[in-house]
Amino acid sequence: MTDHATTRPRAERLVTFLTACLGLLTLLLATAGPARAQEGSPGPLRLELTEGVIEPLPFAMPRFLAESAQADTFASQITQVVRDDLVNSGLFRAISPDAFIGRVTNFNAPVQYPDWRAINAQALITGAVTVTDDGRMQVKFRLIDVFGQDQLIGRQFAASSQSWRRMAHKVADAIYARLTGEQGYFDSRVVYIAEEGPKDARRKRLAVMDYDGANIRYLTDASDLVLAPRFSPNAREIIYTSYETGVPQVFLMNIDTLSRRLIDQERNMSFAPRFSPDGRRVILSLSDGRQSDLYTFDIATGRKAQVTNTPAIETGPSYAPDGSRIVFESDRGGGQQIYVMAATGGSAQRISKGQGRYATPVWSPRGDLIAFTKILNGRFHIGVMGTDGSNERLLTGSQLEEGPTWSPNGRVIMFFREAPGAQGGPSIYTVDVTGRNLRRLATPTFGSDPAWSRLLE
Amino acid sequence: MTRFASGTPWRAALILGAALALGACADFRGDGLGGDGGPGSGAGGVVPGGASDPASSAYFQQTIGDRVLFAVDQSTLTPAATAVLDGQATWLLEYTQYTATIEGHADEQGTREYNLALGARRANAVRDYLVSKGIAAVRVDIVTYGKERPLEICSEEACYAKNRRAVTLVAAGAGV
Numbered sequence: 311m312t313d314h315a316t317t318r319p320r321a322e323r324l325v326t327f328l329t330a331c332l333g334l335l336t337l338l339l340a341t342a343g344p345a346r347a348q349e350g351s352p353g354p355l356r357l358e359l360t361e362g363v364i365e366p367l368p369f370a371m372p373r374f375l376a377e378s379a380q381a382d383t384f385a386s387q388i389t390q391v392v393r394d395d396l397v398n399s400g401l402f403r404a405i406s407p408d409a410f411i412g413r414v415t416n417f418n419a420p421v422q423y424p425d426w427r428a429i430n431a432q433a434l435i436t437g438a439v440t441v442t443d444d445g446r447m448q449v450k451f452r453l454i455d456v457f458g459q460d461q462l463i464g465r466q467f468a469a470s471s472q473s474w475r476r477m478a479h480k481v482a483d484a485i486y487a488r489l490t491g492e493q494g495y496f497d498s499r500v501v502y503i504a505e506e507g508p509k510d511a512r513r514k515r516l517a518v519m520d521y522d523g524a525n526i527r528y529l530t531d532a533s534d535l536v537l538a539p540r541f542s543p544n545a546r547e548i549i550y551t552s553y554e555t556g557v558p559q560v561f562l563m564n565i566d567t568l569s570r571r572l573i574d575q576e577r578n579m580s581f582a583p584r585f586s587p588d589g590r591r592v593i594l595s596l597s598d599g600r601q602s603d604l605y606t607f608d609i610a611t612g613r614k615a616q617v618t619n620t621p622a623i624e625t626g627p628s629y630a631p632d633g634s635r636i637v638f639e640s641d642r643g644g645g646q647q648i649y650v651m652a653a654t655g656g657s658a659q660r661i662s663k664g665q666g667r668y669a670t671p672v673w674s675p676r677g678d679l680i681a682f683t684k685i686l687n688g689r690f691h692i693g694v695m696g697t698d699g700s701n702e703r704l705l706t707g708s709q710l711e712e713g714p715t716w717s718p719n720g721r722v723i724m725f726f727r728e729a730p731g732a733q734g735g736p737s738i739y740t741v742d743v744t745g746r747n748l749r750r751l752a753t754p755t756f757g758s759d760p761a762w763s764r765l766l767e
Numbered sequence: 768m769t770r771f772a773s774g775t776p777w778r779a780a781l782i783l784g785a786a787l788a789l790g791a792c793a794d795f796r797g798d799g800l801g802g803d804g805g806p807g808s809g810a811g812g813v814v815p816g817g818a819s820d821p822a823s824s825a826y827f828q829q830t831i832g833d834r835v836l837f838a839v840d841q842s843t844l845t846p847a848a849t850a851v852l853d854g855q856a857t858w859l860l861e862y863t864q865y866t867a868t869i870e871g872h873a874d875e876q877g878t879r880e881y882n883l884a885l886g887a888r889r890a891n892a893v894r895d896y897l898v899s900k901g902i903a904a905v906r907v908d909i910v911t912y913g914k915e916r917p918l919e920i921c922s923e924e925a926c927y928a929k930n931r932r933a934v935t936l937v938a939a940g941a942g943v
Contacts, residue, residue, distance in 0.1 A: 509920040535915055538879060551883075557910045558883060579887055579911060582880040595884065599871075599891025599909050602884040623884040639881065645840075646881055669878040683878055709922070712878045728875070730922035759879070 366403035367432050367489065369396065372414045373407070374437035374451070381439040384471060388439060388449060388478040394522065395482035395496040400747030405431055417450065426456045435485060447471040451481050453488055462488050475520060476766065483765070495717040496521060499763045500724065501539040501548050502738060504528065505756035509732060516550060518565060521762065523751045529565060538759045542585050545763035549573065549583040549592055560594050562609070573607050574614070582625045587633045593617065595625040604638060617655045628672045629653060637671040637680050648682055650697065661699030670712055675764070676720035679743070683712040692725050694743060705745040713758070718765045726758045822862050824937045831858045835893065837931040840877070842888040844896060852893060855935055856900035865937040868908040869893045872934070874927035875914045886911030893933045
């Protein structure tokens, strides 16, 4: 995929202002509490932060133009995916095309600003799609600050038309990044467990999908029980637990070729694997029944190193983004709690401090937060805390939910929630790190154990 | 690190594992798959390998008792559990042609990976007890299923209590 600017951004004054406001917004969200941003500011962007609630930024996005015959369907689909990405983030609101006054019939025609100001579109997104006979697709788009009368982005992507959804996600990522000052997260994938059948005879398959639930591809049939897959940093491999040998053991699979191999050549029970940030090592729990300890395996050499050695259950390890430390759960103090220590072992520091049990800690890709599952008075919650355990906040709660995983930019958490009862089953949800914008992902079967990739390369 | 199933040849363990994964129940229904006769087979009215044959896996399951239950988040054996396990140990000491695989299970009210470790602990508590009663450690394998194989499917304590279990599966002819 190629990516180059077609037009250089013009006046930067307003851009700076927009970015500054969103930056301020982010800062205020991070520290929580009621606030109002940019009161009395002269700028056109009305982004209000009141009682912790964002006023989503209204944008207009006419259907992208089809500049070749084969591009017509793609243009509609790409427009839809970009719109869904932005709206689902909770930060943007799409103005209905029914309200549009102006029409865009030529990608290069001058913008009729009054038409878009009249419907209070803060941002205007226009685009065009071309497909050539050899199946190559070009997607170009502009992001326009309507009230500032300024083009913020003009860019194009080119790739095989088979990659049309990825190109749409890249458009949305570029817009998100320009307007929030943060990296996007839409061009990413999720590996998860697709579940079918009755609760006492559940069939589980490994599956990958786009972050939004589209493009599902199943990697295994249901012949072996499989659990809790996680992506390698480049998203080309996964590690997961399978009962292929009769006991739970961690496998490494290339998701393109589907070739797979055991991580541990000895017959230990192993589970809860995660890659190191450089992708060279896997950390996991090995259990002989008496104790479950953390070990690392060098992927190239197979060299094994023990990280913890206690009679306790130690599991759920997750690396800090720089690889120097890990966070994990242990019942060494009597119940499930969250600890941080050097990635090679040593003394561990308990960081969970509240009542209840704490499980499944995951280090944020930004490095600033730990997401976790909390079990308190028979209810399960997804929450976040500082890496020292400070500022614990619970984002969601239900009878049974667990397994948080971070979006590539650390703004959104995905997890799964089990509907109770004999007919119940798990579904995958997302929630903003602020606790807003809880959404259920529409997967065709029950879904559990999601793990989010980094942004695709 | 103690190896899981120390002494069990990798291939034999694989076959055993595969058999368990494919037909854990079918093996233990007393339809002749489990026992292969043995002393006393053919005695009046006893169908060899049937549930009335004391040497059958079906007899073990139905008469000796193949499972013990645990309290929430515990792997300690209760007096009721050790009574069942005493019977299992006596039976295994008598019918030495059998090996045992202990499955450890948890209820759904826990996180998945912790429950795998908890199930392993429960299975191991049973293994340790049987070994303490004289069963050779090489005859006893363990496997955890965490909360992946519930027996009862309601989301209430009545079901959870039955799912917090360790089940001893016996199979003959593994060449001890």
